[in-house]
Amino acid sequence: MLTLYSWNVNGLRAVHRKGIFLDWLARTQPDILCLQETKCRPDQLSEDVLHPPGYYTYWAVSERPGYSGVALYCKQPPLSVQVGLGLPDFDREGRTLVADFGDFTLVNAYFPNGSRDHSRLPFKMQYNADFLDTIENLRQGGQSVIFCGDVNTAHQPIDLARPRQNMNATGFMPIEREWIDRVVERGYLDTYRTLYPDTTGAYTWWAQVTFSRQKNVGWRLDYFFISPDLRPRVMDAAIHPDVLGSDHCPVSLTLAIETDDQ
Template sequence: MEHAITPVPSGETVKILTYNVNGIRSALNKGLIEWLTQNPFDILCFQEVKATHDVVDLLPFEALGYRYHWHAAEKKGYSGVATFSKLPPDHVVLGCGIPAYDCEGRILRTDFDDLTLLNCYFPSGTTGEVRQSVKMQFLDDFFEYVRELRQTRPNVIVVGDYNIAHTPIDIHDPVRNKNTTGFLPEERAWMTRWFDSGFIDSFRYKNPDEIAYSWWSYRAGARTNNKGWRIDYISVSDCCRDRIVASGHLPDAVHSDHGPVWLEFRP
């Protein structure tokens, strides 16, 4: 069964896509532009672009009507986020002002009228204790950064790869993975704190019981057997609850080990 969204007349709603592309040049080689031609969105938020903008052929995006803003990591071939939009942002900020994260290209802010959109790539913690410690520190620092931001910009949408599966329904094998990074009790507790602080998990809000994943290991046919994790989210400020029209996953897009997540939102 194909997963798709039905186009609506331009201007009635805004459609936002978040997608960890695991290398934008690789995703382009796997037909990303052709897919976007058939699945149009107003705003594209890519994570783990793994490139600077000058080494990527961006003309196909421009032909589709997108302008872009890019926050690459200092380390080549690593991390980085990019936001493509058919709507001109009023204000753009690269990073969050914390050098340890900004050098890794993890947060890109774009403002559209009263709305602030944060395109984020959270650390994974999968390479050992040091990076897990970095991840936990990032979570604390990011929480405080967003708390302060919302004092002047209350309407916030935070999209991206959070690298955490929140509840047992969000992971194919919660028992065996209970001590695995990405599903650790302290990470899940942070997610609960995050949503309790005034954010809505837009997918779960619209699909409370649906089992859907956004990442699958390349090993052992995990994607074919749908043994995945839901670690990509679109969080929406609770004050914008009534502006959420729909949200979903598009697992049939196969340009990465992740699948895209989308939000339809009233401007």
């Protein structure tokens, strides 16, 4: 059994200062953990966060300080890790890690936000298009694909508390949702919705105002997608709203894949 978690921590140093990150990691013991919006360089971290016992870590860092960034924590080292998509406009923001684990290739991604005034929407949609090309190339090369992270888009009305009021807000605009439609049309499976197609109130992000989290007025922005060949191995997919420390909560995927310590 292999357990994978993904969590937009909205600042790794901040969630660590709150006394949450390492306790949660030690208690949960994921085989693989993907973080987004780390907002730091590895040399800004204490040794216990940079190299927790039992974990290998890999980092993609933004050139802009305190912005974006993704990280990979794993109990077994990947066969290879690629930092970025190979596209400088996106890679300078530290948005992507591609790790080959043999049984599958895992892509950890922090998708751009279109911004409230929609000024970053073209940038976001270009990243999305190039990202889909990347994972399709992996599949055409014979690899099983898992991608996870903060996609910064709620796919369907069931995936946010107030869809009608947000039709023109970035994160739920038709052009953004249509991109996820294209991902699904290519055969990729949203693991949570595959198992729980009708579950309501299942959100992963809450605005940090007006007690949105306490009232569960949220959005489901964080996902695990898999290529269809991995469907028989899916044991569970879950959302963990009880884990605090960020405006996002972790999501997880459990696969019937043996690990070396089993």
